[in-house]
Amino acid sequence: MPALAVAYAVLLYAAAAALVVGVALRVRLYLRTPAPLKIPTTPAPTTQRGVALLLAREVVFFESLFRSSKWTWIFGWTFHAALLLVLLRHLRYFQQPVWQPVVLVQAVGAYAGIAMVAGLAGLWARRWLVDRVRYISTPSDHLHLVLLLAIGLSGLAMRFVRHTDIVALKAFTLGLLRLDLQPLPADPLLLLHLALVALLMAIFPISKLLHAPGLFFSPTRNQADNPREQRHLTPWAAGPGRN
Amino acid sequence: MNAEPRSAADDGQAGLSRRGWLGVAAAGMAGVLLAPGIRLMEIAQAAPAASPAAGASPAVRWGMLIDTNRCAPGCDDCVTACRTENGVAAPSRRTDPQWIRKIEIKEVRTGRTASAPVMCQHCAEPPCVDVCPTGASFKRADGIVLVDRHACIGCRYCVMACPYKARSFVHEELADQKPEVPRGKGCVEGCTLCVHRLDRGQTITACAEACARAGHNAILFGDLNDPDSEIARRVREVSATQLRADLKLDTGVRYLGL
Amino acid sequence: MQTPASTRNFWLLAGLGAIVAGAGLAAAHTMELHGHVITGMGNEVVWGLPHVFAIFMIVAASGVLNVASVGSVFGQAAYKPRARLSGLLCLALLAGGLMVLMLDLGRPDRIVVAMTHYNLRSVFAWNVVLYSGMAAIVLVYLWTLFEPALARWTRAAGIAALVWRFVLTTGTGSIFGFLVARQAYQSALLAPLFILLSLAWGLALFLLAQAALLHGAGRRMPDAVRQRLARLLGIFVAASLYLVAVQHMTALYEARRGAFEAFILFGQGGGGRYALLFWAGYVLAGSLLPLLLVFLPRLAGERSLLAAALLVILGAFAWLYVFIVGGQAFPLEIFPGHAVRSSFGDGAVASYFPSLPELLLGVGGLGAAFLIALVGTRLFDMLPRDELAAKGQGA
Amino acid sequence: AGGEVATRTPRPVIEPAARGGQCVADPAFMRRNHMDLLRHQRDDTVRAGVRGGQFSLNACIGCHASVQTGSVAKAETNFCVSCHSYAAVKIDCFECHASTPAPGRTAFHPLVPAGPAAAGALQLAAQVRAQGRPGESR
Amino acid sequence: MATAAFETPKLKPYPVIPLVAVGAMAHSKPFVASPAIQGAIGFPKELEAGWEQRAIAKMGELLGKYRSLRVYMDTCVHCGACSDKCHYFLGTGDPKNMPVARQDLMRAVYRRYFTFAGKYFPRLVGAVDMTRDVLDQWWSYYNQCSECRRCSVFCPYGIDTAEVTMAAREIMDSVGLGQKYANEIIGKVHRIGNNLGIPEPALADTLAGLEEDTKEETGLDVRFPLDEAGAEVLLVTPSADFFSEPHVESLIGYAKVFHAAGIRWTLSSKASEAGNFGLFIGNYEQMRTISLRVKEAAQELGVRRIVVGECGHAWRVAYSFWNTLMGPFDWLDQRYPVPQHICEMTYDLIRRGALKFDKDKNDDRIITFHDSCNVARGSRMGDMPGGQFVIPREIIKAVANNFHDMAPETIHASTFCCGGGGGLLTDDLLELRVKGALPRMEALKHVVDANGVNFMATICAICKAQFSKVLPYYGFDMSMVGGVHQLVSRSIRLGEPH
Ligand code: HEM
Ligand code: HEM
Ligand code: SF4
Ligand code: SF4
Numbered sequence A: 001m002p003a004l005a006v007a008y009a010v011l012l013y014a015a016a017a018a019l020v021v022g023v024a025l026r027v028r029l030y031l032r033t034p035a036p037l038k039i040p041t042t043p044a045p046t047t048q049r050g051v052a053l054l055l056a057r058e059v060v061f062f063e064s065l066f067r068s069s070k071w072t073w074i075f076g077w078t079f080h081a082a083l084l085l086v087l088l089r090h091l092r093y094f095q096q097p098v099w100q101p102v103v104l105v106q107a108v109g110a111y112a113g114i115a116m117v118a119g120l121a122g123l124w125a126r127r128w129l130v131d132r133v134r135y136i137s138t139p140s141d142h143l144h145l146v147l148l149l150a151i152g153l154s155g156l157a158m159r160f161v162r163h164t165d166i167v168a169l170k171a172f173t174l175g176l177l178r179l180d181l182q183p184l185p186a187d188p189l190l191l192l193h194l195a196l197v198a199l200l201m202a203i204f205p206i207s208k209l210l211h212a213p214g215l216f217f218s219p220t221r222n223q224a225d226n227p228r229e230q231r232h233l234t235p236w237a238a239g240p241g242r243n
Numbered sequence B: 001m002n003a004e005p006r007s008a009a010d011d012g013q014a015g016l017s018r019r020g021w022l023g024v025a026a027a028g029m030a031g032v033l034l035a036p037g038i039r040l041m042e043i044a045q046a047a048p049a050a051s052p053a054a055g056a057s058p059a060v061r062w063g064m065l066i067d068t069n070r071c072a073p074g075c076d077d078c079v080t081a082c083r084t085e086n087g088v089a090a091p092s093r094r095t096d097p098q099w100i101r102k103i104e105i106k107e108v109r110t111g112r113t114a115s116a117p118v119m120c121q122h123c124a125e126p127p128c129v130d131v132c133p134t135g136a137s138f139k140r141a142d143g144i145v146l147v148d149r150h151a152c153i154g155c156r157y158c159v160m161a162c163p164y165k166a167r168s169f170v171h172e173e174l175a176d177q178k179p180e181v182p183r184g185k186g187c188v189e190g191c192t193l194c195v196h197r198l199d200r201g202q203t204i205t206a207c208a209e210a211c212a213r214a215g216h217n218a219i220l221f222g223d224l225n226d227p228d229s230e231i232a233r234r235v236r237e238v239s240a241t242q243l244r245a246d247l248k249l250d251t252g253v254r255y256l257g258l
Numbered sequence C: 001m002q003t004p005a006s007t008r009n010f011w012l013l014a015g016l017g018a019i020v021a022g023a024g025l026a027a028a029h030t031m032e033l034h035g036h037v038i039t040g041m042g043n044e045v046v047w048g049l050p051h052v053f054a055i056f057m058i059v060a061a062s063g064v065l066n067v068a069s070v071g072s073v074f075g076q077a078a079y080k081p082r083a084r085l086s087g088l089l090c091l092a093l094l095a096g097g098l099m100v101l102m103l104d105l106g107r108p109d110r111i112v113v114a115m116t117h118y119n120l121r122s123v124f125a126w127n128v129v130l131y132s133g134m135a136a137i138v139l140v141y142l143w144t145l146f147e148p149a150l151a152r153w154t155r156a157a158g159i160a161a162l163v164w165r166f167v168l169t170t171g172t173g174s175i176f177g178f179l180v181a182r183q184a185y186q187s188a189l190l191a192p193l194f195i196l197l198s199l200a201w202g203l204a205l206f207l208l209a210q211a212a213l214l215h216g217a218g219r220r221m222p223d224a225v226r227q228r229l230a231r232l233l234g235i236f237v238a239a240s241l242y243l244v245a246v247q248h249m250t251a252l253y254e255a256r257r258g259a260f261e262a263f264i265l266f267g268q269g270g271g272g273r274y275a276l277l278f279w280a281g282y283v284l285a286g287s288l289l290p291l292l293l294v295f296l297p298r299l300a301g302e303r304s305l306l307a308a309a310l311l312v313i314l315g316a317f318a319w320l321y322v323f324i325v326g327g328q329a330f331p332l333e334i335f336p337g338h339a340v341r342s343s344f345g346d347g348a349v350a351s352y353f354p355s356l357p358e359l360l361l362g363v364g365g366l367g368a369a370f371l372i373a374l375v376g377t378r379l380f381d382m383l384p385r386d387e388l389a390a391k392g393q394g395a
Numbered sequence D: 001a002g003g004e005v006a007t008r009t010p011r012p013v014i015e016p017a018a019r020g021g022q023c024v025a026d027p028a029f030m031r032r033n034h035m036d037l038l039r040h041q042r043d044d045t046v047r048a049g050v051r052g053g054q055f056s057l058n059a060c061i062g063c064h065a066s067v068q069t070g071s072v073a074k075a076e077t078n079f080c081v082s083c084h085s086y087a088a089v090k091i092d093c094f095e096c097h098a099s100t101p102a103p104g105r106t107a108f109h110p111l112v113p114a115g116p117a118a119a120g121a122l123q124l125a126a127q128v129r130a131q132g133r134p135g136e137s138r
Numbered sequence E: 001m002a003t004a005a006f007e008t009p010k011l012k013p014y015p016v017i018p019l020v021a022v023g024a025m026a027h028s029k030p031f032v033a034s035p036a037i038q039g040a041i042g043f044p045k046e047l048e049a050g051w052e053q054r055a056i057a058k059m060g061e062l063l064g065k066y067r068s069l070r071v072y073m074d075t076c077v078h079c080g081a082c083s084d085k086c087h088y089f090l091g092t093g094d095p096k097n098m099p100v101a102r103q104d105l106m107r108a109v110y111r112r113y114f115t116f117a118g119k120y121f122p123r124l125v126g127a128v129d130m131t132r133d134v135l136d137q138w139w140s141y142y143n144q145c146s147e148c149r150r151c152s153v154f155c156p157y158g159i160d161t162a163e164v165t166m167a168a169r170e171i172m173d174s175v176g177l178g179q180k181y182a183n184e185i186i187g188k189v190h191r192i193g194n195n196l197g198i199p200e201p202a203l204a205d206t207l208a209g210l211e212e213d214t215k216e217e218t219g220l221d222v223r224f225p226l227d228e229a230g231a232e233v234l235l236v237t238p239s240a241d242f243f244s245e246p247h248v249e250s251l252i253g254y255a256k257v258f259h260a261a262g263i264r265w266t267l268s269s270k271a272s273e274a275g276n277f278g279l280f281i282g283n284y285e286q287m288r289t290i291s292l293r294v295k296e297a298a299q300e301l302g303v304r305r306i307v308v309g310e311c312g313h314a315w316r317v318a319y320s321f322w323n324t325l326m327g328p329f330d331w332l333d334q335r336y337p338v339p340q341h342i343c344e345m346t347y348d349l350i351r352r353g354a355l356k357f358d359k360d361k362n363d364d365r366i367i368t369f370h371d372s373c374n375v376a377r378g379s380r381m382g383d384m385p386g387g388q389f390v391i392p393r394e395i396i397k398a399v400a401n402n403f404h405d406m407a408p409e410t411i412h413a414s415t416f417c418c419g420g421g422g423g424l425l426t427d428d429l430l431e432l433r434v435k436g437a438l439p440r441m442e443a444l445k446h447v448v449d450a451n452g453v454n455f456m457a458t459i460c461a462i463c464k465a466q467f468s469k470v471l472p473y474y475g476f477d478m479s480m481v482g483g484v485h486q487l488v489s490r491s492i493r494l495g496e497p498h
């Protein structure tokens, strides 16, 4: 088996492991850390169902962000929605036969790539143009955007400028899933794209990208506003015998 | 597996000038989509050098002269021939396309009757082209007005604009198209002046051929720009008329005896 | 404040709008699946009911913005608090109209082609530019209304919108005006006529939307404002009726177009239903009755104003149907002075019966516009605040 | 999707071109770039009337049509479909274009005579292309 | 130092987000608590060598005890959505007053000691060591947060800077660095029973005086009972209500409502304070002990309901935390919400028709309502979300004729803090308080100009005190602020049979 395919297989396996294990450990930590007091930011839903709905709205529409900053919302939401479409479109590399919804999304997928890059560009521009945001930006904030931009641009370049052999690539990725190594087309853009994706997966659990799981554990958002109706008790904060 | 024949791409730029037709519309597309393939393609096109049709020539203007005096009432050989040539089924419904149709006319004042086929008049100033939002309707260098059905969005504005009802909209899915004449649902189409024949080097359309075969010779096909061609000569000699001449569209199809 | 009751109503209405818009999408999908055979359109009447709806919405979109213009450009205080709503309705109608136009295409999947390939000589392509430009200008305009720091640009944006609006309606009118081949359309009067019609239709729609919104918030339009708007509606309706009359008179004079006018106005040669729709639908119900409701002092009141607005809109549909469908139904005259016969309907009046999918698509566009307006009013503060404005001026 | 080789890692079965010979360009290149080539050729043909270019769709069909179905797009295993269903790429070409070669006449070259001689001529043409035309400096 | 001269910001016709002015408020620091104050409530007396490790250890402990802190440290993406939401930033322009930057003061340390990236690439992620310089910045800027939670409304993840501020103050207290104002008050609560340090006799005296005044005004025997066993209701109200203007007007209002409704009620000398500064310094134990006084007092007096007076943070603690801290409340009357806000009670009575008003008595006032942050964003009233906005306004509309809300983006959940909450209501932070009030003052100015508003009602003792002080800086009359029950008091009809 060619060294290239082996190297990339190792890289991608390692990155995927880092992603899965890292996120799982973090989520376990969040789960194990108690939330001693009821601190939903009110007005908040009074039932658990309402909370689920609220979280769904936050995830789908970025409702709070919409309220606070229209520009950030436009760029941020565009980026995330486009990212979702792009990822859905990418599912075709990982399944055979391909699900019908994934087939349908192919048509918009390429334009979503453009939208994603545009959204990222807007977010990055904001980091330079708005003095407040410039003040709070750390190098890693910029690098996250650069990384995603580079992934997006290398992908778009493959789509529109220098095509790669998608059939062979798909065989490679399917092979990865089946522990049956297949050759990988040695197109520079593809290799770059994949290397950056591996980097993204690896840093996910140790970076601010944890906001994705984080949202679901934020007590101000995930608690129901019912302290009078229901006594809220967690291990260390509960009555006598507390430590 | 990735050895692309780039070396071959470096010689021969013969095809470049042919891209002159690239209008506003195509330019947008060409930019992003074609970059890597283009040069290779130029060579590819240059390769079969013996091809008789090196593209539509602006020196030519194809046209037809229809002599209503010779057109036999009741005959529709031209219509049938067109259908056969282009794989258009005989119309069974109001919505079915008709590229060419036979018209029976009666002068209201004198009661004089006549008949003639009417198809796309291949106007020199085609309103259908002017109105088409995407540039799918276009006039070729040699005067043939066509619909590029890869760019037609099916808005039917050209149908509204054509004074001759020469355009039809494909209202339903088609099957068994002729390989030479692709057609399909959702686009607008009309007489192509048998462009596939002309490009192949033939110099007669299916309808004209059929009329001649039937012995009527009511349809004369040829190059209006060539002063020596028969059609040019006859258009000069007899006073051929254009339909709706008041609109000054300078049609490529002319009529005699109206 | 968003109370549970208002939230429930919002979701109910939004659900309704979504269902209607969804039905439109489903209809469009069926049309694409089966092709346009399942519609009433054919090779003669190629633009049918969907275009009646689409053109109504686009023309009204331009007109509805008038309320904002009067406030921002001409500085009329009574209109200023209505500018936001007027801008939002404009966007919503534009979107609804374009949705219908796009989905009626033979190849809606090629929308990208439509967006990337422009034939600069095509009136239709201009209109695509005009519509997107309109949307952009209105967005900027709304932005200046919402961002106090940009308030000094409101007037400039308002003027831009005003100018653009006239160009846009002229453009829409020209879609028909440039059809030299058709006797029904080729006329220089179409552009001004469309502008006047747009003012009337837009104001009528605005009045209805505003009434619904204020009703939802438990408020009423101040009487003074209502009377002004009523008078304005009356003027617009009367003026457009006048121009329609002029257009037909000039056409009657032209020998070539006499036959068509006889067809469309008097029902000769099979134009009966168009003539009926014109007189009963547009002239009587859509113009004279609203004029009575608006100008007869005895009838003055919120209800008759709203009834008038509703009638104006019905009249608009009647007029557009006569104009668009009637204009195509009349046979093309290829051989003047001859009686013509062929397998392709030459010389015969074309028949057109709208089908269900077409109707659903058109109504679906209205539903989409409604949904956008509804969500917009929920997300942004759109309610006209007359008290604040009045007090603010006094202070 | 039925058109794949049943190993642990599914791959599409790409039916070999019935006529044999070589493709109009290196297969690795074709695999990546055929869509752009076709698109460009299409515009040349439709707009400028240039026919007989190398990347004519009819030519593709002429070579790649399946021996069983006579088509490139009728069955899952047919040439175009085999890949496209694997890669989840939808093409609408065959809504309009016949997916079978013209009976009795190939569309490959207008001068190629109709009838059984066509195949032989095609072979010849392919060889010529492959080896370079005499008198042309490479 | 704290009272050094400063410039009051100008009110602009519409809100403008200031440009970043680095270090503009770096000088603002509260007085440090003396060793005596610290010692009295069980904190280390002063900063001692090795505090860095102890601070980090405390941070580790808190990270394990509070999911909020843990998740918030990881989750912020530096999107900046919160950056223009804090009134202290809007009023001062100091970028460290942007909520995200305030959190970052702690996040930088968190990253350095608790994350992979911060341990190995500190520069990349902006991680720093815990040093004296860092502590000084903490001291300055964690004492410039009123824990108002406005930022958490706008953050896409609901990151609540107040939680971070509380953790930071807890860490600082744990290494001996405490804030004089807050910690002194906590000491007084433990010693005397209320924040103002009013001893029982003084309290009794005051209440007797109030009874006389009210008799004079109304001619009726409206009672202000103290420590009356067997009463139905225990009213717990901020101690400012006993002494300060305009607070006391509301106290009279409560008494009149009880009187008109015929409810037997009492105050308690043991729990003569609703406020709970344990919340402000983020110390769970303090918060709990202070709360438990109320339970003891209520059980001693044998009441069946507990009602809380007009106090913002007190209501947050009572509504949101009491059940956790001192529940279950099975010994109280379950037909009423436990605890109940005085506004809930009054509103309920109004709806049942038990109270009558002469609305025109308030006609000299054009009223607006200031939502206090702890009520607006940390609690609820009534049985539906947002009841805390509806109920006070409905009461005002029931007792007065002229009401106008301020601009929608400055009320309800988006309300601006008065500028004095979170344990900052001290004169050593006056500059901060004045500047932090700017956004609220601008919104007020708008309705004053447009609608002629001349009275701003509110239901928080801190808001009332803060506004009385700050209004004059902005050219308003200090008596413009008052309580909701102050309005009730004016127009309620007493002495009718019911
Ligand atoms: C449940 C899923 C997710 C939700 C709800 C979510 C939400 C958000 C929100 C509200 C923001 C702040 C606004 C903005 O700057 O755009 C944000 C920022 C960001 N998100 Fe996500 N996100 C999710 C998943 C992801 C994933 C999977 C990635 C990357 C692979 C990602 C990458 C980013 C980045 C890089 C930023 C920072 C943008 C900047 O620097 O300005 N997000 N996310
Ligand atoms: C192992 C995982 C991945 C593989 C194998 C992969 C492969 C590819 C390939 C082959 C293309 C070219 C598509 C074409 O030519 O039609 C592409 C495009 C693209 N990729 Fe990826 N990619 C991966 C992960 C990602 C991730 C995680 C992101 C986003 C964060 C991403 C973003 C993009 C974008 C934006 C495009 C261009 C738009 C499009 O074609 O959809 N890719 N990718
Ligand atoms: S074939 Fe000739 S004669 Fe017959 S209808 Fe056609 S034109 Fe007339
Ligand atoms: S006859 Fe009609 S379709 Fe043909 S070129 Fe003229 S206008 Fe266009």
Ligand code: SF4
Residues within 6 Å of the ligand: B131, B132, B133, B134, B135, B136, B137, B147, B151, B152, B153, B154, B155, B156, B157, B158, B159, B187, B188
């Ligand atoms: S139907 Fe097609 S060819 Fe005709 S105007 Fe529309 S896009 Fe152009």
Ligand code: SF4
Residues within 6 Å of the ligand: B081, B082, B083, B085, B086, B099, B100, B119, B190, B191, B192, B193, B194, B195, B205, B206, B207, B208
């Ligand atoms: S020229 Fe060809 S396409 Fe046109 S009508 Fe005649 S046969 Fe038909």
Ligand code: SF4
Residues within 6 Å of the ligand: E085, E086, E087, E088, E097, E098, E099, E102, E144, E145, E146, E147, E148, E149, E150, E151, E152, E160, E161, E162, E165, E417
């Ligand atoms: S809680 Fe309030 S004071 Fe503290 S940072 Fe957030 S907005 Fe500012």
Ligand code: SF4
Residues within 6 Å of the ligand: E075, E076, E077, E078, E079, E080, E081, E082, E083, E099, E100, E154, E155, E156, E157, E158, E159
């Ligand atoms: S809004 Fe939330 S995520 Fe964004 S910078 Fe502020 S705290 Fe961080």
